[in-house]
Amino acid sequence: xxxxxxxxxxxxxxxxxxxxxxxxxxxxxxxxxxxxxxxxxxxxxxxxxxxxxxxxxxxxxxxxxxxxxxxxxxxxxxxxxxxxxxxxxxxxxxxxxxxxxxxxxxxxxxxxxxxxxxxxxxxxxxxxxxxxxxxxxxxxxxxxxxxxxxxxxxxxxxxxxxxxxxxxxxxxxxxxxxxxxxxxxxxxxxxxxxxxxxxxxxxxxxxxxxx
Amino acid sequence: xxxxxxxxxxxxxxxxxxxxxxxxxxxxxxxxxxxxxxxxxxxxxxxxxxxxxxxxxxxxxxxxxxxxxxxxxxxxxxxxxxxxxxxxxxxxxxxxxxxxxxxxxxxxxxxxxxxxxxxxxxxxxxxxxxxxxxxxxxxxxxxxxxxxxxxxxxxxxxxxxxxxxxxxxxxxxxxxxxxxxxxxxxxxxxxxxxxxxxxxxxxxxxxxxxx
DNA sequence: TAGATTGTTAATCGATTAACAATC
DNA sequence: TAGATTGTTAATCGATTAACAATC
Numbered sequence: 330x331x332x333x334x335x336x337x338x339x340x341x342x343x344x345x346x347x348x349x350x351x352x353x354x355x356x357x358x359x360x361x362x363x364x365x366x367x368x369x370x371x372x373x374x375x376x377x378x379x380x381x382x383x384x385x386x387x388x389x390x391x392x393x394x395x396x397x398x399x400x401x402x403x404x405x406x407x408x409x410x411x412x413x414x415x416x417x418x419x420x421x422x423x424x425x426x427x428x429x430x431x432x433x434x435x436x437x438x439x440x441x442x443x444x445x446x447x448x449x450x451x452x453x454x455x456x457x458x459x460x461x462x463x464x465x466x467x468x469x470x471x472x473x474x475x476x477x478x479x480x481x482x483x484x485x486x487x488x489x490x491x492x493x494x495x496x497x498x499x500x501x502x503x504x505x506x507x508x509x510x511x512x513x514x515x516x517x518x519x520x521x522x523x524x525x526x527x528x529x530x531x532x533x534x535x536x537x538x539x540x
Numbered sequence: 541x542x543x544x545x546x547x548x549x550x551x552x553x554x555x556x557x558x559x560x561x562x563x564x565x566x567x568x569x570x571x572x573x574x575x576x577x578x579x580x581x582x583x584x585x586x587x588x589x590x591x592x593x594x595x596x597x598x599x600x601x602x603x604x605x606x607x608x609x610x611x612x613x614x615x616x617x618x619x620x621x622x623x624x625x626x627x628x629x630x631x632x633x634x635x636x637x638x639x640x641x642x643x644x645x646x647x648x649x650x651x652x653x654x655x656x657x658x659x660x661x662x663x664x665x666x667x668x669x670x671x672x673x674x675x676x677x678x679x680x681x682x683x684x685x686x687x688x689x690x691x692x693x694x695x696x697x698x699x700x701x702x703x704x705x706x707x708x709x710x711x712x713x714x715x716x717x718x719x720x721x722x723x724x725x726x727x728x729x730x731x732x733x734x735x736x737x738x739x740x741x742x743x744x745x746x747x748x749x750x751x
Numbered sequence: 752t753a754g755a756t757t758g759t760t761a762a763t764c765g766a767t768t769a770a771c772a773a774t775c
Numbered sequence: 776t777a778g779a780t781t782g783t784t785a786a787t788c789g790a791t792t793a794a795c796a797a798t799c
Contacts, residue, residue, distance in 0.1 A: 336748075337765075337766070339765090339766065339767090340766095341741060341744055341745070341748075342737075342741060344740070344741075344744060345734075345736065345737035345740035345741060346737065348740065349719065349736075349737070363779085363780065363781085364780075364781075365780080371721075372721070374767075374768065374769095375780095376767075376768050376769065376770095377766090377767060377768075379780090379781065379782065379783090380766090380767080380768090380782090380783090382781095382782090383781090383782060383783075387781075387782060387783095389780075389781050389782080390774090390775060390780080390781070391773070391774045391775045391779075391780055391781040391782075392774070392775040392778070392779045392780050392781075393775065393779080393780070393781080394779085394780065394781080395781090407744070408740050408743055408744050408747075409743045409744060409746065409747035410740070410743070414743065423637065423638040423641040423642060424638050424642070426634065426637075426638065427634040427635050427637065427638035428735075430634040431634060431635070431735065433719070433735075433736055434736070434739065437736065437739070437740070439739070477746070478742070478746075501746050501749070502742050502743070502745070502746040503742075504738070504739060504742055508560065508644070510582075510583070516749055518742055518745035518746045518748075518749060519742075520738050520739070520741050520742035520745070522733070522735065522738050523556075524639075524642065524644075524733065525556065525560075525644055525645070525648065526553075526556035526557065526560070527715070527731050527733050528645065528648070528650070528715060528731070529555070529556035529559065529619050529621070529648070530552060530553060530555075530556060530731050531689070531713050531714075531715055531729055531730075531731035532619055532620045532621070532625065532713070533552055533555060533618070533619050533620060534552070534713070534729035534731070535620065535688070535689075535712050535713040535729045536619075536620035537547070537552075537729075538712070538727055538729060548789075548790070550789090550790065550791090551790095574755085574756065574757085575756075575757075576756080585791075585792065585793095586756095587791075587792050587793065587794095588790090588791060588792075590756090590757065590758065590759090591758090591759090591790090591791080591792090593757095593758090594757090594758060594759075598757075598758060598759095600756075600757050600758080601756080601757070601798090601799060602755075602756055602757040602758075602797070602798045602799045603754070603755045603756050603757075603798070603799040604755080604756070604757085604799065605755085605756065605757080606757090
């Protein structure tokens with residue numbers, strides 16, 4: 330595990346893509362794959378693919394390539410998908426609802442154990458068999474239920490405050506959908522989904538092509 | 541405009557962040573800002589910020605810094621936010637609904653003009669004053685209504701087919717929420733929001749910190 | 752004018768690609 | 776064995792950072 334020291338963010342961001350494509354190969358009953366074949370499928374160079382895998386130790390075999398099942402399992406473990414994660418959603422608005430209903434996550438091993446909101450109209454309602462609770466009860470919930478990941482779907486004005494509460498209660502991962510840069514201590518991980526930044530990038534690219 | 545030639549993707553991806561932070565300064569009635577101040581606020585180095593802005597021509601003034609209003613307008617234009625864009629959503633499930641209700645986009649100048657789905661239960665219902673139409677009518681809709689951006693919120697199995705139809709009807713930008721790599725011609729821009737890849741990155745980072 | 756800060760060039764750093772020996 | 780393909784080192788490319796002259 331010490332090998333895993335300073336993997337660059339560029340490599341890390343490619344891992345889920347490998348995982349997805351390997352899962353597809355596996356579904357199609359493909360046994361082996363070479364870096365060249367993967368390259369054609371994913372769009373990274375074969376050289377880069379081999380470099381990436383070698384950050385974590387060699388999974389391949391000269392003259393043969395990679396065993397799909399084995400490589401899939403390795404990457405699965407590297408990503409941490411051999412464990413389950415308890416999650417809560419804070420903010421039961423549009424995005425919170427969409428995330429709650431995104432069944433794909435259950436398959437990865439994520440358990441949704443709580444949903445919180447301030448809106449009295451939403452509190453008490455059920456989503457995915459989980460009752461939406463008053464956000465004022467979140468602190469107590471966290472003290473009684475070990476929670477790995479907090480999914481922030483509240484307006485940007487309160488997002489940092491929510492994050493602070495999560496961190497104070499030992500949550501170690503924050504998946505942030507609020508359009509703001511949230512600050513957390515070094516021992517907490519954060520991943521942002523900034524939808525508007527994504528859309529603005531698209532618009533720039535569209536206009537750039539017109540030139 | 542020729543200056544805008546080969547801006548690297550790294551720079552492009554930072555533009556929306558500049559835009560957001562400048563909008564905030566503007567709201568707070570800040571007149572001027574130096575690259576050093578911006579650096580402390582955004583988290584990029586002052587040097588990088590100056591390099592980035594100089595890709596598009598110098599907007600600053602030695603000894604003074606940058607005029608916030610002016611810089612904001614420049615970046616707004618660079619991003620293409622001086623125009624309006626007509627959009628449609630394909631797939632009125634969880635994510636499609638969330639996007640449709642994400643009011644932030646209207647403010648940027650995006651008009652939602654159509655929503656399409658295959659589900660007979662959804663067809664005819666209204667979201668944001670827009671009736672959900674049968675996806676079979678999309679082709680005709682596109683022929684009669686100039687559409688800039690297609691927002692793909694359908695399952696991954698049909699995403700490429702939807703994209704093909706969009707492209708065939710002159711749509712020049714695709715915002716893809718389906719967990720798949722969509723292929724489009726060179727004159728079409730695509731921006732992916734791969735939620736599961738984002739979540740898997742988060743999990744990797746969480747486990748990495750445990751080491 | 753003196754101080755501040757940009758615009759821009761040069762230096763450094765990191766990531767990607769190419770090449771090839773090792774070896775299955 | 777011969778052919779294929781990895782693992783790994785070296786070369787290249789690109790992006791970030793540092794430095795400083797220009798100038799407001």
